[in-house]
Amino acid sequence: MNERQNEYKKNHYIWSDNWYLDGNKAWFISGTTDILFCLDRNTKETTWIDNIPLSNEDTFRKHSRCLKWKDRIICLPDMGSDIKCYHLSDKSWVSIPVMNPLNVRICCSNAWFVQDRLYIVSIGLRQIIELNIETESIDNYYDLSINNDDIISGSLMKDNCIYVVGISPVVIYKFNCIEKNIKIYDVSEIKDQIQTICYDGEKFWLSGKIKKIYIWYEETGKITFLDAFPESFGVWNFDGKYKNLLNSIDDTMERPLFHYSVAIRDYVWFIPFQTNEILYINKNTFEINVFSLIEENHIEENIKKQLLNHKYLLEYVRDNRYIGLFSLKNRWIFEIDSEKLTYEVFDYKLFDTEKIDESLIEKFWNQFDVAFEQELLKLHFFIKTVEITKNKNLYYRENRIGKEIYYCLK
Numbered sequence: 346m347n348e349r350q351n352e353y354k355k356n357h358y359i360w361s362d363n364w365y366l367d368g369n370k371a372w373f374i375s376g377t378t379d380i381l382f383c384l385d386r387n388t389k390e391t392t393w394i395d396n397i398p399l400s401n402e403d404t405f406r407k408h409s410r411c412l413k414w415k416d417r418i419i420c421l422p423d424m425g426s427d428i429k430c431y432h433l434s435d436k437s438w439v440s441i442p443v444m445n446p447l448n449v450r451i452c453c454s455n456a457w458f459v460q461d462r463l464y465i466v467s468i469g470l471r472q473i474i475e476l477n478i479e480t481e482s483i484d485n486y487y488d489l490s491i492n493n494d495d496i497i498s499g500s501l502m503k504d505n506c507i508y509v510v511g512i513s514p515v516v517i518y519k520f521n522c523i524e525k526n527i528k529i530y531d532v533s534e535i536k537d538q539i540q541t542i543c544y545d546g547e548k549f550w551l552s553g554k555i556k557k558i559y560i561w562y563e564e565t566g567k568i569t570f571l572d573a574f575p576e577s578f579g580v581w582n583f584d585g586k587y588k589n590l591l592n593s594i595d596d597t598m599e600r601p602l603f604h605y606s607v608a609i610r611d612y613v614w615f616i617p618f619q620t621n622e623i624l625y626i627n628k629n630t631f632e633i634n635v636f637s638l639i640e641e642n643h644i645e646e647n648i649k650k651q652l653l654n655h656k657y658l659l660e661y662v663r664d665n666r667y668i669g670l671f672s673l674k675n676r677w678i679f680e681i682d683s684e685k686l687t688y689e690v691f692d693y694k695l696f697d698t699e700k701i702d703e704s705l706i707e708k709f710w711n712q713f714d715v716a717f718e719q720e721l722l723k724l725h726f727f728i729k730t731v732e733i734t735k736n737k738n739l740y741y742r743e744n745r746i747g748k749e750i751y752y753c754l755k
Contacts, residue, residue, distance in 0.1 A: 441476070444486060453466065457502040517549075574633065582648065590644070
């Protein structure tokens with residue numbers, strides 16, 4: 346471990362699938378424990394808001410994304426079955442059931458406010474869900490796919506329209522949130538399973554499992570692609586399917602090359618799934634560049650200790666300049682300055698255990714047999730919960746503390 350890694354080891358933080366930025370506050374949901382948190386980006390301190398009420402004890406990615414509307418925090422389901430609204434005024438929760446007749450993983454991947462509605466893309470349902478925020482009810486479900494075996498992936502919002510990629514064959518659905526109609530573009534010329542889509546103000550950028558980046562022009566239907574990847578570009582052996590720790594990519598992968606893409610000013614950024622390099626491409630010249638992060642290189646020991654089997658989680662994009670990522674290797678938040686082409690690792694602080702409502706700790710301990718060390722991160726918090734629960738004669742497994750102090754996600 347180098348000096349910089351030692352310096353930043355103290356910066357371990359809570360992983361989540363998104364941050365909703367509200368001025369200097371960031372709202373997010375813990376990916377493992379389904380707990381709502383709020384970070385003050387000025388003081389760098391984190392507040393434990395509340396556990397999201399659940400119907401069972403399985404909390405992993407139950408609700409993966411949140412957004413704020415007036416005094417409400419709207420929590421969207423991934424593996425959960427309902428939308429949860431938290432009212433800041435009286436600290437109450439409202440549950441909004443989502444129709445799911447086939448009991449699929451709902452996986453709400455993106456959402457945008459248009460007027461007084463929230464439009465939500467559900468990958469599992471292959472629908473756009475229209476949520477009436479004021480009445481806290483779902484007004485409509487809009488089917489995207491034509492065939493039952495169609496799959497959708499990346500999405501974006503442009504001019505009150507939601508663009509969603511359908512794969513096998515590749516199509517792009519354009520849902521108009523105002524007129525409530527859907528237009529379908531046939532882009533089956535792309536023989537790939539697309540994962541990401543973004544828009545640079547003129548054209549759309551797409552990527553999938555093939556070692557290519559596609560550019561689509563909506564007005565003309567023209568499609569071009571880039572394939573001059575850097576020689577250093579490869580894939581890490583997360584799944585144990587490759588010969589070496591880092592492997593070259595000949596053509597097609599089993600997994601997507603990139604997890605996310607973001608267009609900011611003159612560059613389009615591609616954030617890896619299991620590949621090794623963050624790329625940024627000049628949208629005018631199409632020059633492909635590598636954004637190097639020495640701290641993100643792997644060795645055999647640490648690649649087996651990943652929280653999840655990929656590289657990053659995209660938390661936010663702010664001010665049309667900064668990209669906030671969670672490193673699943675280093676378990677910290679870092680922010681890329683897309684203008685200066687630099688990055689900063691943040692030293693965000695965890696909550697003060699003395700300020701946590703003991704009822705929340707009771708809820709936590711009643712829900713879980715295991716303390717997630719990578720979630721709570723500091724041993725003193727674990728000890729604190731044990732002390733409180735013992736003193737209050739709560740459920741406590743004295744002979745299993747050593748075993749359960751650490752849990753590694755797979």
